[in-house]
Amino acid sequence: MRSIFRDFSYDYFDILAHPKEQWYDFWQTYREKHPKVLQEYMLKNNLNESTLKEKLESLERRELDKLSQYWQRVGAAEKAKVLKTLGKRADALHLEREDFVIHILGGLGEREHFIIPTSKGNVVMIDLLGCWLSGKIEDFPSIVFGALDDFIEYSHVHVRHFMSDDERRKRFSLLLHRLPTELRDKTFDEKLATIACFLDKYVEHYNWSGFYLTTNDRLLSLGAFVGEPTEHLEIPFGSGICGQAAETMDVFVVPDVSKEENYLACSLKTKSEIVIPLIKEGQVIGELDIDSHFPNGFGASDREFLEKVCEALIRS
Numbered sequence: 581m582r583s584i585f586r587d588f589s590y591d592y593f594d595i596l597a598h599p600k601e602q603w604y605d606f607w608q609t610y611r612e613k614h615p616k617v618l619q620e621y622m623l624k625n626n627l628n629e630s631t632l633k634e635k636l637e638s639l640e641r642r643e644l645d646k647l648s649q650y651w652q653r654v655g656a657a658e659k660a661k662v663l664k665t666l667g668k669r670a671d672a673l674h675l676e677r678e679d680f681v682i683h684i685l686g687g688l689g690e691r692e693h694f695i696i697p698t699s700k701g702n703v704v705m706i707d708l709l710g711c712w713l714s715g716k717i718e719d720f721p722s723i724v725f726g727a728l729d730d731f732i733e734y735s736h737v738h739v740r741h742f743m744s745d746d747e748r749r750k751r752f753s754l755l756l757h758r759l760p761t762e763l764r765d766k767t768f769d770e771k772l773a774t775i776a777c778f779l780d781k782y783v784e785h786y787n788w789s790g791f792y793l794t795t796n797d798r799l800l801s802l803g804a805f806v807g808e809p810t811e812h813l814e815i816p817f818g819s820g821i822c823g824q825a826a827e828t829m830d831v832f833v834v835p836d837v838s839k840e841e842n843y844l845a846c847s848l849k850t851k852s853e854i855v856i857p858l859i860k861e862g863q864v865i866g867e868l869d870i871d872s873h874f875p876n877g878f879g880a881s882d883r884e885f886l887e888k889v890c891e892a893l894i895r896s
């Protein structure tokens with residue numbers, strides 16, 4: 581079978597060869613070896629350089645040592661079990677389509693796996709530290725097959741940036757269908773966090789997805805988001821794209837942010853932006869803000885979809 585399943589954990593465990601003060605420097609080298617995956621991993625975990633440093637400082641060498649020893653002892657056997665089952669499930673997984681690879685890596689331990697789209701296909705990243713900290717590493721094949729089930733479900737609805745508006749529309753409608761279930765029995769804040777994760781996960785060209793909420797004094801205050809941390813924690817009405825959308829109570833689509841004068845930059849990677857005000861009983865109670873690393877990232881289908889997402893939130 582072609583190598584869709586690869587263990588790169590040795591690159592990660594190299595961290596143990598360095599004193600803790602050098603872990604951040606180590607991470608730069610590690611990142612050069614897996615640039616796309618680790619860059620997306622940072623965004624999915626709301627990490628910038630300073631929060632990355634904090635996270636690395638809070639990692640315990642003792643835990644990493646234990647994990648490394650454990651993986652040296654059982655890794656080969658666990659991988660053999662996975663390969664055997666992969667072989668049996670090859671047809672069901674359509675492995676010949678080559679649209680995904682599974683990479684065993686190490687991260688900062690937030691979750692057991694992440695799905696990371698790249699220009700060469702999708703990477704299902706297994707974070708060994710996440711598996712270790714959740715206590716599930718002892719059933720490693722279940723983690724891998726759970727991640728694959730998640731990937732299969734995802735591949736049916738995933739919206740790629742190169743899709744036409746018509747193709748996007750079909751997938752957006754599948755996503756909208758799922759949204760009420762995702763929001764059920766959650767508090768308002770939990771709903772905001774769920775939507776931010778949902779949009780980030782399923783739409784490739786949504787690279788910062790988050791909410792601002794209106795405070796009494798015509799100020800927008802940052803709520804749940806997924807993406808690079810922003811310095812714009814509060815934005816007055818009228819200021820930036822967000823403030824203008826709040827003032828006009830209208831959707832604001834910016835195909836090229838470099839052409840906007842009243843624009844507050846969050847990241848140099850951002851090329852386009854859309855802001856949808858959340859309107860309840862005639863008042864702007866907040867807004868959904870999405871940044872894209874793709875120029876002209878938001879077509880008519882995106883606008884329709886995001887307006888419906890906001891309606892579903894307000895109704896729920």
Ligand code: SME
Pocket residue numbers: 788810812815819820821822823842843844845846853869871
């Ligand atoms: N670009 C926005 C600021 C918010 S960040 O994109 C997260 C604006 O101009 O209002």
